Structure formats: structure tokens, C-alpha cells
Amino acid sequence: xxGNLQNRLSAMMREIGxxxxxxxxxxxxxxxxxxxxxxxxxxxxVRMVAAAFSILTLAWIVLDRLVLPWPSWAWLAGLRLxxxxxxxxxxxxxxxxITLRRAFGLMSVMLALPLSLFLAAQVLxxxxxxxxxxxxxxxxxxxxxxxxxxxxxxxxxxxxxxxVFAMPVILAATLAPIMAGxxxxxxQLSTLWVLGLILCVYLLESMIQLHxxxxxxxxxxxxxxxxxxxxxxxxEIVETQFRxxxxxxxxxAVAFVDLDNFKSVNDAHGHEAGDWVLKNAVAxxxxxxxxxxxxxxxxxxxxxxxxxxxxxxxQRIAMQRIVAEWLGTRPGGGVITASIGLAERIxxxxxxxxxxxxxxxxRMYQAKVSGKARCVMGxxxxxLPPDMHPIPVDExxxxxxx
Numbered sequence: 001x002x003g004n005l006q007n008r009l010s011a012m013m014r015e016i017g018x019x020x021x022x023x024x025x026x027x028x029x030x031x032x033x034x035x036x037x038x039x040x041x042x043x044x045x046v047r048m049v050a051a052a053f054s055i056l057t058l059a060w061i062v063l064d065r066l067v068l069p070w071p072s073w074a075w076l077a078g079l080r081l082x083x084x085x086x087x088x089x090x091x092x093x094x095x096x097x098i099t100l101r102r103a104f105g106l107m108s109v110m111l112a113l114p115l116s117l118f119l120a121a122q123v124l125x126x127x128x129x130x131x132x133x134x135x136x137x138x139x140x141x142x143x144x145x146x147x148x149x150x151x152x153x154x155x156x157x158x159x160x161x162x163x164v165f166a167m168p169v170i171l172a173a174t175l176a177p178i179m180a181g182x183x184x185x186x187x188q189l190s191t192l193w194v195l196g197l198i199l200c201v202y203l204l205e206s207m208i209q210l211h212x213x214x215x216x217x218x219x220x221x222x223x224x225x226x227x228x229x230x231x232x233x234x235x236e237i238v239e240t241q242f243r244x245x246x247x248x249x250x251x252x253a254v255a256f257v258d259l260d261n262f263k264s265v266n267d268a269h270g271h272e273a274g275d276w277v278l279k280n281a282v283a284x285x286x287x288x289x290x291x292x293x294x295x296x297x298x299x300x301x302x303x304x305x306x307x308x309x310x311x312x313x314x315q316r317i318a319m320q321r322i323v324a325e326w327l328g329t330r331p332g333g334g335v336i337t338a339s340i341g342l343a344e345r346i347x348x349x350x351x352x353x354x355x356x357x358x359x360x361x362x363r364m365y366q367a368k369v370s371g372k373a374r375c376v377m378g379x380x381x382x383x384l385p386p387d388m389h390p391i392p393v394d395e396x397x398x399x400x401x402x
Contacts, residue, residue, distance in 0.1 A: 023214060024207045025159045032240040033233055035100050037217055038210075041156050042103040043094040049151070050094070050110055054087035057113075067133040072124045079120055083113045107155065107165070111148055115169055118144040122176045145173030149198050153205035156213050162203050170195045223297040225275055226282040234296030234304060241294075241308050242353035245345055253307040253315045253344040254353075256360035257285075259327070260337045260372045262301040269331045280328035281336050288321050304357065315342060316383070319375040323385045326373075337385075339367040340375035347378050 023029050030038075057080050064073040064080075086109065094106050121141035130138050148169050152162060174192050221233030229237060238254070245252035259281060266274040278301065285295055285305070294306040307315055319342060327336040341363025343356050350356040363376040370376075375383040 023158075024210055027158050027161065031237070033221055033236050034214065034217055036236075037213065038156055039098050039100040039103045041213065042100070042107060043098040045154050046103065046106050046110055047091045047094040049154070050087045050090040053110075053114070054084045054091070057084045057087060063137060067137050068130075069128070069134070072128070075124055076117070076120065079117060083117065086113055104161075111152075111165065111169070114144050114148055115172060117141065119172060119176050142177070145169050146195060146198060149195060149202055153202040153209075155206060156209040157206040158210065159203055159207065162206050166199055166202065170199065226278055226297055228282055228295045228297045228303065231296065231298055234294075234298070237294055237296070238304070238306060238353045238357070241306055242345065242356065245308065249346075250309050251311060251315075251344060251346055252356075253310050253342060254356050254360045255305040255307065255315075255319065255340055255342045255375075256298070256357070256364040257303040257305060257338045257340050258364050258368060259301040260339055260368075265330060265332075273331045277328070277330065277336060281338075284325070284327040284336075285322070288325060289318060293318075304360070312344070312347065315344065316377070316381075319377065319383050323373070323375055323383055326385070337373035339364050339372050341365070341367055342375060342377045344378060 023034075027035070061073075061077045061080050064076050067073075068076070090106055090110050094103070118141055121138065121144075125138050125141070149166050152165055157165070170192070173195060221229055223230050242252055244250075259277070262274065262277065265277050282295060282297075282303070285303070289295070289305065290307075292308060294308075296304040296306070298304045307318060310318065319340060322338075322340070327338060330336055341360045343350065343359035343363065345356060348356065348359055350359065367374045367376040367382075370382075373385060377383065
């Protein structure tokens with residue numbers, strides 16, 4: 001079994017690569033859109049599991065009443081009624097204002113309920129000789145930690161998160177019976193071994209779920225041609241980063257990039273050449289920018305770059321680097337240049353992110369009509385390349401259009 005898990009884990013690492021594998025281990029590299037979707041997924045599963053458990057918890061009272069002695073079944077019935085009410089409350093609360101922290105909080109409460117029943121049963125059954133159906137019922141209570149750990153596999157968790165949720169359950173399952181006087185170390189070692197195997201399976205299941213979610217979101221949120229974020233997913237990222245910058249009173253700049261004379265490439269060389277130019281331009285942008293900067297394909301040959309926590313001097317350096325090296329070569333020779341407009345939240349006193357995007361777009365148009373192959377920043381500052389490269393344009397007048 002362990003060998004099979006190792007083989008599946010190795011196959012997964014080869015498939016997704018080291019960078020994406022880190023996303024399965026820890027959430028530190030997760031982007032906001034992934035965090036939001038994970039929060040919704042966890043909340044949805046909490047609602048479903050809590051609703052089902054509220055019914056099962058009440059149904060178990062009947063079994064306890066039939067097979068357990070008084071007052072053990074009565075104490076457990078009271079705890080089960082409380083747990084059922086809390087389960088119903090969880091299924092309702094998981095609909096409102098979900099963040100990942102809130103979803104994890106609801107999930108923690110949900111897991112604590114069956115664990116509390118397990119601990120209560122260990123105390124109530126200690127010192128009582130149970131036989132027949134009552135002994136079977138007590139074994140079902142003893143299996144609750146195994147059910148809890150196995151059930152964690154339905155949630156898209158990282159390995160670090162999975163261990164945080166599972167280890168308290170495993171610790172309680174190991175120590176509680178001994179502390180209650182109803183078990184010995186040998187029995188608990190076998191229980192711990194079973195829980196360890198289930199933990200490995202559960203962590204693998206969670207990683208597979210998370211890997212599947214990341215792939216789906218990547219396909220939905222990334223442009224298939226260039227690999228950049230799409231405009232829809234980009235809107236969410238801009239909004240999140242803008243709000244974060246406002247909360248931290250940090251700089252946040254947006255650069256609007258429009259490739260110059262792109263239509264002439266399609267007209268003269270075909271759409272495949274145009275696709276090649278777009279991919280080449282994005283590859284060069286990624287090389288010239290910081291790893292933390294975000295590139296969004298806004299539409300056609302237009303791109304938006306998010307420069308978080310970049311000072312005015314840092315913004316200027318980034319733009320100077322782009323206009324100095326530009327974005328590759330065109331199919332017919334010459335350089336892929338762009339008209340760029342840049343706006344910054346604090347300096348431009350932008351009240352919201354659409355205003356910031358609109359201002360950057362306006363400055364990009366200013367760069368376009370004033371000669372192309374340049375960047376217009378705030379205060380009418382213009383960044384020109386050290387040596388203006390010739391821009392090949394077809395003889396037809398429409399080829400010089402934006």
C-alpha cells in the first residue's frame with residue numbers, strides 16, 4: 001500500500017512540476033482567485049456533510065437507546081441532540097460571507113463534534129463491561145476518529161492544512177482510551193498504525209482534489225495562447241490587489257500595454273504569425289518584469305501589467321527596461337514595440353481600480369498618438385527608448401491603425 005502511494009505521488013510530481021507541487025504542500029504561493037474558490041469548495045462540502053451528519057447523529061440515538069444501559073445512552077442522546085443542532089447551524093452559516101479562514105473555522109467546529117462524541121463515549125464506557133450489541137455500538141464510537149480522518153479527504157486541502165486538521169484527531173484517538181482506562185498501549189499502537197495509513201491516503205486524496213481544482217481554474221482563468229490571465233480573472237486580481245494596497249497604504253501601479261502595428265503582422269504574415277508575436281511579446285515581458293508582477297491579456301494585442309509595491313523609481317526602472325529591450329522581433333524584421341500608459345494609485349489619487357485602469361489606458365492612447373514606441377507616465381513624463389527602432393508598417397494606411 002505504501003509503495004503504491006509513493007508511486008502515485010512520484011507520478012503526480014512528474015506531471016505537475018516542482019512549482020505546482022509546492023502549491024499542494026503549502027498555500028503560501030496561492031493566488032487570490034484560487035483561495036476564493038477553495039473557500040467556496042470547503043464551505044459547500046461543510047454544508048453537505050453537516051446536513052447529512054445532523055440526520056445521522058439523531059438516528060444513532062435510537063441505536064444507543066436499544067443497546068446501551070441507562071444512564072450512558074441518555075448522556076449520549078443529550079450530546080447528540082446538541083451536536084445535531086450545531087450541525088444544522090453549520091449548514092446555514094456556511095452560506096454567508098465565506099472566506100477561507102471562515103470556511104476553515106466552520107470545518108473545525110464540524111470535525112470537533114464527532115470527536116467530542118468519541119471522547120464522551122470513552123469516558124462513559126470506561127469500567128463498564130459491554131457485551132453483544134452494546135459492545136458493537138462501543139466499537140462504532142471507537143471508530144469515529146478513523147471516520148473523521150478518512151472524511152477529510154473530501155476537502156481540497158494542502159498537505160500542511162491537512163496535517164493541522166488531522167493530527168489533533170490522531171492524538172486524541174491514541175491517548176483518550178488510555179487516559180480513560182479503557183485501553184492499553186498495544187491496542188493503541190495498532191490503532192495509530194491504521195490511522196497513519198488512512199492519513200497518507202487522505203493527504204493524497206486532498207492533493208489530487210487540489211491539483212484538479214488548480215488545473216480547472218488555470219484553464220478557466222488563463223489565456224490558452226499566451227498563458228497570461230484572462231480579462232475576467234484579471235479583474236478579480238486587480239480588485240484584490242488594489243484593496244490590499246489601500247489597506248496597507250502601499251503603492252500600486254498599472255501599466256496598459258498595446259503592441260504597435262499588430263494588425264500589419266496579421267495582414268502581411270497571417271494569424272499564425274500574429275499568435276507567435278503575442279506569445280513572444282508575453283515571454284519577453286515576463287523576462288523583463290519581477291516574478292511578483294502580474295500580466296493580464298486585456299483583449300487582442302492589449303495587456304495590463306500589475307506592479308504591486310513598486311515605488312515611483314521602481315515603476316520607472318521597469319518601464320525603462322521594457323522600452324530599452326522591447327518585446328522580441330517581428331516576422332518581417334524589426335522590433336516588437338508597444339505604446340504604454342502607466343498610472344499609480346497614490347500619485348494619481350485613484351478612488352477605485354477601474355479608474356486606475358482607465359487612466360492607464362488614456363495614457364497609452366496618448367503614447368500611441370504621439371509617435372508610439374514609448375511609455376507615458378504621470379506628470380506627462382515620457383520614457384523613450386535609447387535608440388528609436390524603425391517600426392515596419394505596410395504601405396496601406398489601415399495598417400498603421402491602432
